[in-house]
Amino acid sequence: MSLRLAVPLILLALVALLPTIAPWSQVVLTIALAKGLAVLGIVVLLHAGQVSFGHALFFAVSAYIAAFLGKAFAGGELITMILLGTLASLAVGLLVGLFVVRYRHIFFGMLNLAVSMIFFSILEKFYHVTGGSDGMQVARPSVLGVPMERAGFETLLFYGALVLCIAVAWGVHRYLESPIGHMLKTIKTNETRLEYLGVSARRTLLVGYLVSAGLCGLGGVLMAVTQGIVTPEYAWWIRSGELVFIAILGGSGSVAGAFVGALVYEVVRTYAAAFAADIWQMVLGFFLLGIILYASSGLVGLYGKLMDRLEGKHKTPAGGAKQSMEPAQ
Amino acid sequence: MNAQLFALAMFDGIAYAALVFMVAVGLTLIFGVLRILNVAHGSFYAIGAYTAASIGGAIFAAGFSPWLAFPLLFVAAALVGILLGGPIERLLLRRIYAKEDALQLLVTFAVFMILEDVQRLVWGVQPYFEATALQQLGNLEVLGVFYTKYQLIFLPIVAVIVLIGLRLFLRRTLSGKLILAVTEDRETATAMGIDADKVYLLTFIVGAALAGFGGALASATTSVVPGMGADMIVLSFAVVATAGLGQIEGAAVTALLIGLGRSFAVYLMPELEVLIPYLIMLLVLLVRPEGLFGAVRTRKI
Numbered sequence: 001m002s003l004r005l006a007v008p009l010i011l012l013a014l015v016a017l018l019p020t021i022a023p024w025s026q027v028v029l030t031i032a033l034a035k036g037l038a039v040l041g042i043v044v045l046l047h048a049g050q051v052s053f054g055h056a057l058f059f060a061v062s063a064y065i066a067a068f069l070g071k072a073f074a075g076g077e078l079i080t081m082i083l084l085g086t087l088a089s090l091a092v093g094l095l096v097g098l099f100v101v102r103y104r105h106i107f108f109g110m111l112n113l114a115v116s117m118i119f120f121s122i123l124e125k126f127y128h129v130t131g132g133s134d135g136m137q138v139a140r141p142s143v144l145g146v147p148m149e150r151a152g153f154e155t156l157l158f159y160g161a162l163v164l165c166i167a168v169a170w171g172v173h174r175y176l177e178s179p180i181g182h183m184l185k186t187i188k189t190n191e192t193r194l195e196y197l198g199v200s201a202r203r204t205l206l207v208g209y210l211v212s213a214g215l216c217g218l219g220g221v222l223m224a225v226t227q228g229i230v231t232p233e234y235a236w237w238i239r240s241g242e243l244v245f246i247a248i249l250g251g252s253g254s255v256a257g258a259f260v261g262a263l264v265y266e267v268v269r270t271y272a273a274a275f276a277a278d279i280w281q282m283v284l285g286f287f288l289l290g291i292i293l294y295a296s297s298g299l300v301g302l303y304g305k306l307m308d309r310l311e312g313k314h315k316t317p318a319g320g321a322k323q324s325m326e327p328a329q
Numbered sequence: 330m331n332a333q334l335f336a337l338a339m340f341d342g343i344a345y346a347a348l349v350f351m352v353a354v355g356l357t358l359i360f361g362v363l364r365i366l367n368v369a370h371g372s373f374y375a376i377g378a379y380t381a382a383s384i385g386g387a388i389f390a391a392g393f394s395p396w397l398a399f400p401l402l403f404v405a406a407a408l409v410g411i412l413l414g415g416p417i418e419r420l421l422l423r424r425i426y427a428k429e430d431a432l433q434l435l436v437t438f439a440v441f442m443i444l445e446d447v448q449r450l451v452w453g454v455q456p457y458f459e460a461t462a463l464q465q466l467g468n469l470e471v472l473g474v475f476y477t478k479y480q481l482i483f484l485p486i487v488a489v490i491v492l493i494g495l496r497l498f499l500r501r502t503l504s505g506k507l508i509l510a511v512t513e514d515r516e517t518a519t520a521m522g523i524d525a526d527k528v529y530l531l532t533f534i535v536g537a538a539l540a541g542f543g544g545a546l547a548s549a550t551t552s553v554v555p556g557m558g559a560d561m562i563v564l565s566f567a568v569v570a571t572a573g574l575g576q577i578e579g580a581a582v583t584a585l586l587i588g589l590g591r592s593f594a595v596y597l598m599p600e601l602e603v604l605i606p607y608l609i610m611l612l613v614l615l616v617r618p619e620g621l622f623g624a625v626r627t628r629k630i
Contacts, residue, residue: 106434
């Protein structure tokens, strides 16, 4: 097996085993996986060349659905929460999507932002339903009818999330490689040509939008049950910005990058933010600028370059390595 | 709703619209020329407000004449435009004009994130309140309602002067005509010997200064708090999008529409206050995707 493939597999195994060695990491990693799912939703849209500054909306919709279910059924059932939460996000995604797929670029990004701000203020204003800015507790649900203890539940969530993420990552990869995925990418490269081929660009983007909304919804439920509390902050624009940030950090357009970015981001945030709580956004901002200006292919791209250099040294000492280091723009 | 409440809602709406217009017009001007939606525009607004409030607080405490509050508005605007706007365009935006739209949006978003924390580092999180300019002009009784002259007369007049001034500047002066030429077709304008880089810089400074001016004007009417920039950028985008990107006169009309819609909501349906601007925007865009005053643009193949 080549080194290029071996390293990710070793990293994956490390992530899977880390909680058995260091139990403190379990919740952080689960949250990272939940965010990774949502970031994957952003990545799907990035393939169409669109940035949404409002996808925290779908994250929050499903999280609140989980909280309501838990409240209504005294705990509730994890599987129902995941299914209904994601479904609700898809429904909202359809509603918002039908409107925003008519727009591109700036309008697409900002209209998403506007819709998410509307939802944010609804969550805050209707406090008798949503608990206002204090949010709502999410009761620990049973799993397949079996009531869970806290430790067992957290372990189950982590490994469940890990398996889910792998499955979803594979699914999204297949989607992006399928004909409809390629049509989605054509929206970025040449939308007019897509229309000339008789394909509806809006409908293609709507499918992509639904996929991304569903992914964010899935992440939102996981986040809600892991944290045990949902607040309007879930729908805040800073959350949306965070998702976009992670997508760019991991490597825009890379499925693996979504999770790598989320893991790196969440671990760094948990331990470094304590030292730099006041300037955390500033640090993120400078990082974002740095990545866009100097390493637009993100962490995954850096890894690729590193591997090129390592392999290049074995095969062609200078020429080959240098060429592949400069990705075609 | 009785006449007094109606008048109050009306005045609130007009005063608010004047402030929103100031920010929105800068945003739309920058977009028209640079083709970049400057998300950091909200920060310029907030920093303008902080600058005016903190300098004002210092000089009035030192015993200077309270009338200095008015020149101070321009000082704050100029500081924001030259010290912030200039370097940002020069050092950062200039490097990204060739990049794809999504990345341009992200770059200004990153600047916005940085500036949000800069505000907190410089001014802290406690609210600033500096209403000298407001108090200096006194009150006025109209339709049985007491209202401040600052909000009822000064703000709308300033907004109208800015609107007419911008129009004259763009149509009658050489610099303005150069800006319009570059907006129309950068390549041809460059070929005719226009220094497009300089025009971009000038436009960005003017746009940023307008946002800072809006913030300085607003600082007299409300307490300056963290997060005001985020609210303002989304709201002014709503105005600009509803009007049609790049439409200056349209932004004025739409600011009035959204300002009034919002203030009437405050008195009639307080829960909907935050939603009204976006609902107006969504409704308009559903019917006219290019905005109320925007022209349909043909796409390049």
